[in-house]
Amino acid sequence: MAAGSTYTPIATHTISSATNSYTFTSVPSTYTDLSVVIEGSLSGNDAVYMRFNNDSTSNYGRTYMYGTGSGYSSGYISSETGIPFSVHTDRGNTIIDIFSYANAVTRKTVLLTNNYLSNAVVSTVALWKTSNSPISSISFSSGNNFISGTTFSLFGIKEA
Amino acid sequence: MANTFTLIASASVGAGGAATIDFTSIPNTYNNLVVNVFARSVRGQTQDGMNMKLNTSASSFSGISLSTIGGIVQSNSFTNGCGSIPAANATGGVFSSTSIYLPNYTSSTSKTYSVQSVRENISNTVFEIDVIAGVWSSSSVINAISFYNDNANFAQLTTAYLYGIKNS
Numbered sequence A: 001m002a003a004g005s006t007y008t009p010i011a012t013h014t015i016s017s018a019t020n021s022y023t024f025t026s027v028p029s030t031y032t033d034l035s036v037v038i039e040g041s042l043s044g045n046d047a048v049y050m051r052f053n054n055d056s057t058s059n060y061g062r063t064y065m066y067g068t069g070s071g072y073s074s075g076y077i078s079s080e081t082g083i084p085f086s087v088h089t090d091r092g093n094t095i096i097d098i099f100s101y102a103n104a105v106t107r108k109t110v111l112l113t114n115n116y117l118s119n120a121v122v123s124t125v126a127l128w129k130t131s132n133s134p135i136s137s138i139s140f141s142s143g144n145n146f147i148s149g150t151t152f153s154l155f156g157i158k159e160a
Numbered sequence B: 001m002a003n004t005f006t007l008i009a010s011a012s013v014g015a016g017g018a019a020t021i022d023f024t025s026i027p028n029t030y031n032n033l034v035v036n037v038f039a040r041s042v043r044g045q046t047q048d049g050m051n052m053k054l055n056t057s058a059s060s061f062s063g064i065s066l067s068t069i070g071g072i073v074q075s076n077s078f079t080n081g082c083g084s085i086p087a088a089n090a091t092g093g094v095f096s097s098t099s100i101y102l103p104n105y106t107s108s109t110s111k112t113y114s115v116q117s118v119r120e121n122i123s124n125t126v127f128e129i130d131v132i133a134g135v136w137s138s139s140s141v142i143n144a145i146s147f148y149n150d151n152a153n154f155a156q157l158t159t160a161y162l163y164g165i166k167n168s
Helices: none
Strands: A008-014 A019-024 A033-040 A046-052 A060-067 A072-080 A083-087 A092-099 A108-116 A120-128 A138-146 A151-157 B006-012 B020-023 B032-039 B047-054 B061-069 B072-078 B081-086 B096-102 B111-119 B128-136 B145-149 B159-165
Touching: A008 A019, A019 A151, A033 A138, A060 B061, A060 B072, A072 B072, A083 A092, A083 A108, A083 A120, A092 B111, A108 B111, A108 B128, A120 B061, A120 B128, B006 B020, B020 B032, B020 B159, B032 B145, B047 B096, B047 B111, B061 B081, B081 B096, B081 B111, B081 B128
Parallel strands: none
Antiparallel strands: A008 A151, A019 A138, A033 A092, A033 A151, A046 A083, A046 A138, A060 A072, A060 A120, A092 A108, A108 A120, B006 B159, B020 B145, B032 B096, B032 B159, B047 B081, B047 B145, B061 B072, B061 B128, B096 B111, B111 B128
């Protein structure tokens, strides 16, 4: 028996004119996990903040480690207003896994890998720590603009 | 609803080993590619380095890594490496696991990729984890991916799977 579809594309968007934000809205609750893949660059080196359900209060925390090619470090941030990752003017990618996003009983965990040669390779574990709400929207915003051609892709993964 | 994460091709090394693992004539009908490699080398040491070529080229690669080897953390700059794999003197039957994600492989811009690789060696606790950010500075559509080692052939039972992902 052939397996059902999985890693199903939910939405994709390619930036056609400079903008400093993008949001996946109306994320369906019918999957188990989500995966977001972002490939492209910003007009200036900057942080991009990921937020869930328009929550921009200090409800996020993360542990991270990174290597620059000549040095490395790690850290922990207990409280911040989103989940940040760096995007630079050279092309790179960010791969984000969000687990059990649709339930209403647990906090939402995130694994994030961020890859920009001019910055670092970064691995992050993050938590949307004060809400049990199902995730229905995922937003990305920065102080600089995403360059035309930057892509945002959202995939849904079913456990069965 | 579109199927995605579709198996495009697989490769398996038979008795006698193989110098390379090759995927050719990759269709340009997907948006992203994922290659999962399960590998071991015949080199007479505990490990070997695995490398990637795109479109038969080992040129125009840049990469940075964050690694732990036996508990020692380091970060390095290099070209087309994809982490280390166990070799003949490592614990028998142990192969590395490497996953390479190539988003937007058909774009006309430089190709970025992400590598996650683990190598275990049960007998002496020398293990390795690599997280790699890489760029292939070519505007060409990726139509071939191959792997080769620094020092010796891939061992029998080395396997690799190439998947295509559509984002719509």
